[in-house]
Amino acid sequence: MAAPGGAANCEDFAEFQELLRVMRTIDDRIVHELNTTIPTASFVGKIDAGQTCKELYQSLMDAHTSRERIIKNCIAQTSSVVKTLREEREKAQDDVALLKQLRKEQTKLKLMQSELNVEEVVNDRSWKVFNERCRIHYKPPKSQ
Secondary structure, eight states: OOOTTSOOOOSOHHHHHHHHHHHTHHHHTHHHHHHHHSOOGGGTTTSOHHHHHHHHHHHHHHHHHHHHHHHHHHHHHHHHHHHHHHHHHHHOTTOHHHHHHHHHHHHHHHHHHHHHHHHHHHHHHHHHHHHHHHTTTOOOOTTO
């Protein structure tokens, strides 16, 4: 499996999903992270909540950007494979193995495209929680 910053293996969908699962750890643990790092009213002077929220914001942005890039890259690679197989299929319409391979790649492409929807839900949830807890401590740039 590739490192979160590197290129993903788009050939094996299970490996692709596992990479995304590992990369979504920051989103899965955001509530815990905020509860342990953002102070309650009684501890407000002991921790710089603004800096903590700023760092968390940057971590979330980096994670979301890298996951989106990996998903879109794999969709593009798989789309290219599907296109090539379709062209081969038109030349050899009786090739059953080619048809099976084409269907397999089309299914994988649909699953990868559905990961974009999953990514949107995960990101929306993370931003909602982030904004609820950090809005008084840190104002992110308007790009979000």
